[in-house]
Amino acid sequence: MERDAEILALFQTSRFIDIFNALADGIYISDAQGTTIWLNNASENLCGLPKSQLIGQNVADLESMGIFNPSVTRLVMESGKSTTTIQLVNKKGKFLVTGHLITDDQGNPELIVSHSRDITEAARASSQLEETVALLKRYSEEIQLMKREANQNLSTVMIGNSRTFLALLDLIKKVAVADTTVLITGETGVGKTYLAEQIHQLSERCGAPFVHVNCSAIPESLIESELFGYQKGAFTGANHSGKMGLVKMADHGTLFLDEISDLPYHLQSKLLLLLQNKTFMPIGGTKTYTADIRIIAATNANLLELVRQGKFRHDLYYRLNILPMNVPPLRERKEDIFPLLHHNLQKFNTKHNQKRRFSADVLDLLHHYEWPGNVRELENLVERIVITAKTDEILITDLPEELRSINELDENILTLGGHLSLNERMEKIEIEIITNALKLHKTTRKTASALGITQSLLMRRIKKYEIQLNPETENIG
């Protein structure tokens, strides 16, 4: 107590008291047992009690009265070292408090001096910021989740019932999360682009861009700069500020290289480098850049055959072909035709505000049709007949000419031909097939090749059935 009195005396006799009282931060001094010796004006205001009531009180009692919580002085006494904590004063304000342990010449605890700074506002602002950040994170996660859930239910966007198609849907889900290169093969219009988009949507990359590049649609002289971009002044006529390529645009997302077989040979090595190292160099550049992309390639050509012919790099082919996916043509998965017809009928009825429905005859005919243009042809046909049909019920007469003739052929064979022998019916079918093929392929050489027979055999049949060739066909055939 004597020592306390000495200290008090020191304070009273010096200007320190005025200095400490001028501070906005609180200063609180207690002895080594936690008895309050002195506090500055700021601390008095914080505690909400006059100094006279606080001095002489033990911090443990003040803590249990709820004046401050926790008492940093008590924490220092317990730990035997200087301590910092966040303190709630008078159950309202938040303070950053540090209790310093002051020892005597022998190293024994003598005083505990606490310094407190009001962080109520800062804490509120920071917690508001944290809440906002957490909220944004939650929203963005929810959006991603909703997007992925919508796509998880792939069967609602990708229509089909056949076993082949259902197996393909299963494969899409597995491939999507694998984050490696995919090669999609299949005839035109089977849905390769659509499938690539679904893979992207189901993947971790769904928040980043899906960049579609049709290698056959970009002139050979431009494809390198379109893909990899160029540095400023790279060539005459180049934009002086340079150009960002599609590879960089797809960063963190998916680059879909459609018709990959049309990628010029000299660029195939550059693509290989990109696939292997995720690096590329823009035209006219001196340094390489990285692009974190997933590549999905598609083709309706036989890439392996092109490799054999030396038109496609074999190393690139094997690097692309890590996860091959083949989409069969519609004629090989006929169970998908009805669901696709109904899906598109609904879609185009809504779009064109119609109430069309297929007649049984039409459904039957469309089921037997070969669909050379696959799903794209089916979509286009349904939209066309939804617009042009004469009544709500779509009849055979509403179909385009080329489809109707298939039906007439069927009827001739099955009904009108009732009085004909099998041979006569077979001949009729042959005539019909050859005539239609000639109309379609124009030359006898192409027609023979499409029908899988030699040109001389075709000529013998044409002669036998007295099929009239149009003069143009004969000349160029």
Ligand SMILES: Nc1ncnc2c1ncn2[C@@H]1O[C@H](COP(=O)(O)OP(=O)(O)OP(=O)(O)O)[C@@H](O)[C@H]1O
């Ligand atoms: N299973 C499916 N369900 C619903 N729509 C489909 C399905 N498959 C394809 N489509 C639709 O068919 C059309 C053609 O598909 P897409 O463009 O993906 O074919 P593609 O194989 O990439 O053709 P190409 O080789 O000519 O580029 C698109 O409008 C697509 O939305």
